[in-house]
Amino acid sequence: MASQRVFQLGLQRAAAPSFAKLQPAGRMVQRRLAATQSVNSAEGHEILAKQRLQRPVSPHLTIYKPQITWTASSFNRITGVALSGSLYLFGFAYLAAPTLGWHLETPSLVAAVASWPVAVKIAAKATVALPFFFHSLNGFRHLAWDLGIGFTNKVVIQTGWTVVGLTVATTLYYTLLG
Numbered sequence: 001m002a003s004q005r006v007f008q009l010g011l012q013r014a015a016a017p018s019f020a021k022l023q024p025a026g027r028m029v030q031r032r033l034a035a036t037q038s039v040n041s042a043e044g045h046e047i048l049a050k051q052r053l054q055r056p057v058s059p060h061l062t063i064y065k066p067q068i069t070w071t072a073s074s075f076n077r078i079t080g081v082a083l084s085g086s087l088y089l090f091g092f093a094y095l096a097a098p099t100l101g102w103h104l105e106t107p108s109l110v111a112a113v114a115s116w117p118v119a120v121k122i123a124a125k126a127t128v129a130l131p132f133f134f135h136s137l138n139g140f141r142h143l144a145w146d147l148g149i150g151f152t153n154k155v156v157i158q159t160g161w162t163v164v165g166l167t168v169a170t171t172l173y174y175t176l177l178g
Helices: 002-019 043-052 070-102 106-112 116-145 151-175
Strands: none
Touching: 002 106, 070 116, 116 151
């Protein structure tokens, strides 16, 4: 508050010579544009309670226009957690398999997947491919940023949509043809 007041006084003093004809010489005129009144503590708390009901919760996702930058950032984190979580889950299951009597060795997994219907195979491949390709391609984008490449708004938006397009293309390719 004090720094704002100092700034305002400085601006007034800087503008004072141009307004010298409007004011008495050497005298600064201060105007208060806000109405003030004295209230007791209970009334003050009541006023604050009413003001709090009027205030929006900020910052919140509902007040922002969706942009590719924060959408891609959110999905990059979500896909990273999903991929690493899946890896850890399978790793722990693989370690516990002999004790629990599960058959998670390669021939058993290949035979199990071979017996699935085609639609289930496609859905499983897409479920793995989409987060993998998005996280990988967005990772290259972040590596470029680490090198200081592509930090303008235009390039960030272009690369964001490029990552989305390449993710869809590579996911469809490896899901349907791979």
